[in-house]
Amino acid sequence: MQPRDLSAHAPYVPGRGTEEVARELGMDPEDLTKLSSNENPHGPSPKAVAAIEDAAPTVSVYPKTAHTDLTERLADKWGLEAEQVWVSPGADGSIDYLTRAMLEPDDRILEPSPGFSYYSMSARYHHGDAAQYEVSKGDDFDQTADLVLDAYDGERMVYLTTPHNPTGSVLPRDELVELAESVEDHTLLVVDEAYGEFAEEPSAIDLLSEYDNIAVLRTFSKAYGLAGLRIGYACVPEAWADAYARVNTPFAASEVACRAALAALDDEEHVEKSVESARWSRAYLREHLDAPTWESEGNFVLVEVGDATAVTEAAQREGVIVRDCGSFGLPECIRVSCGTEAQTKRAVDVLNRIVSEVPPA
Ligand SMILES: *Cc1c(COP(=O)(O)O)cnc(C)c1O
Numbered sequence: 001m002q003p004r005d006l007s008a009h010a011p012y013v014p015g016r017g018t019e020e021v022a023r024e025l026g027m028d029p030e031d032l033t034k035l036s037s038n039e040n041p042h043g044p045s046p047k048a049v050a051a052i053e054d055a056a057p058t059v060s061v062y063p064k065t066a067h068t069d070l071t072e073r074l075a076d077k078w079g080l081e082a083e084q085v086w087v088s089p090g091a092d093g094s095i096d097y098l099t100r101a102m103l104e105p106d107d108r109i110l111e112p113s114p115g116f117s118y119y120s121m122s123a124r125y126h127h128g129d130a131a132q133y134e135v136s137k138g139d140d141f142d143q144t145a146d147l148v149l150d151a152y153d154g155e156r157m158v159y160l161t162t163p164h165n166p167t168g169s170v171l172p173r174d175e176l177v178e179l180a181e182s183v184e185d186h187t188l189l190v191v192d193e194a195y196g197e198f199a200e201e202p203s204a205i206d207l208l209s210e211y212d213n214i215a216v217l218r219t220f221s222k223a224y225g226l227a228g229l230r231i232g233y234a235c236v237p238e239a240w241a242d243a244y245a246r247v248n249t250p251f252a253a254s255e256v257a258c259r260a261a262l263a264a265l266d267d268e269e270h271v272e273k274s275v276e277s278a279r280w281s282r283a284y285l286r287e288h289l290d291a292p293t294w295e296s297e298g299n300f301v302l303v304e305v306g307d308a309t310a311v312t313e314a315a316q317r318e319g320v321i322v323r324d325c326g327s328f329g330l331p332e333c334i335r336v337s338c339g340t341e342a343q344t345k346r347a348v349d350v351l352n353r354i355v356s357e358v359p360p361a
Pocket residue numbers: 089090091092093116161165192194218219220221227230231232
C-alpha cells in the first residue's frame with residue numbers, strides 16, 4: 001500500500017523551533033533567542049490567555065457560537081457582511097479554502113518567487129499547478145503590477161504578498177488596483193496580508209466593495225501572537241462569499257482558538273505595543289547590522305550574509321535562531337524576526353561577530 005504519487009509535493013520547511021535546537025545543541029531552551037518564525041516576542045495578549053483558560057471546560061462541545069461570534073466580530077471590524085469572512089485554521093487554512101473554491105484540476109496559480117511555499121503546495125494538493133513571477137533582488141524586491149503582468153498567463157489565482165515574506169516589500173495600493181483592472185475575468189487576486197498590521201499601508205479589504213476579484217488573507221499568528229492556536233481568515237467579495245459553506249472543513253476553527261481571537265481583538269493595546277515594538281526592532285536591525293538589509297514593512301528583516309547556512313548554524317551555536325532563506329531560493333540571505341529589545345540587541349551582537357568571521361560564500 002502506498003499513497004498517491006507525492007513526489008511533486010515538497011514538504012513545508014518551517015523555521016527551527018527552540019526545543020529542537022536546544023536538544024540538538026544540549027542547551028537550555030530558555031537561553032535561546034528564537035527569531036526564525038516571525039512570531040510575536042511579547043506572546044499572546046493576557047486577555048487571550050484568560051479566554052483560553054475559560055474555554056477549557058467547554059471543549060467537549062463542537063464550536064458553533066464562538067465561530068459565529070468571531071465571524072460577526074471580524075465582519076463588523078472591516079465593514080463586511082458576515083458571509084464575507086471565512087474563518088479558518090490559520091491563514092493557511094484560508095489558502096486551502098480559496099484553492100478548493102477556485103481550482104479545477106490542472107488550473108494554475110501564479111505566485112511570487114521568492115515566496116511563501118504554501119501557495120503552491122495547496123494548489124498541488126488540489127491537482128493544480130503553479131507558475132512564478134520574480135520579485136528580484138536586483139530591483140530591491142520592488143513589487144509592481146507590471147512585474148506580475150509580465151509573468152501572468154491567465155492563471156486562475158494570483159498571490160500577492162504584502163508585506164512580502166521573506167523580503168518585507170509591499171505592493172502599493174495603486175498597483176493592486178491596476179492588477180484588479182488588468183487580469184482576466186476568471187482570475188482571483190489573493191492579497192496575503194499576514195503582516196498587514198505592521199505595515200504603514202492600509203489594508204486592501206475595503207477594495208472588496210468595488211472589485212469581485214480580490215480576496216484578502218489575515219491571521220492571528222503574527223501581530224496577535226496566537227500562532228500556536230491556528231486561527232486566521234479570508235475576506236472575500238459578497239458575490240461569491242457563499243462558497244465557504246461548500247468548501248470549509250466542518251468546524252474549521254476550534255472553540256479555544258475562536259474565543260482567544262475574540263479576546264485578542266478586544267486588547268488593542270497589546271497589538272499596538274506589538275506593532276510598535278516590531279517597528280523599533282526592524283529599524284534597529286537595519287541600522288546596526290553590518291550587512292546589507294532591505295526596507296521591511298513586516299516584523300522581520302532580510303539580511304544578506306553571504307553563506308546563509310554557515311551564518312545560521314554559527315548563530316545557532318551562540319543561541320540565536322534565525323531563518324536560513326535557502327528554502328526561499330535566497331541562499332545568501334537570512335531572515336531575522338523582530339524580537340524584544342533585548343533579543344534584537346543580542347541578535348545584532350551575535351550576527352555582527354559572525355558576519356565578520358564567516359567568509360562570503
Ligand atoms: C505566516 C504567514 C501566513 C499564515 O500563517 P498562519 O499561521 O497559517 O495564519 C500566510 N502567509 C504568509 C506570507 C506568512 O508568512
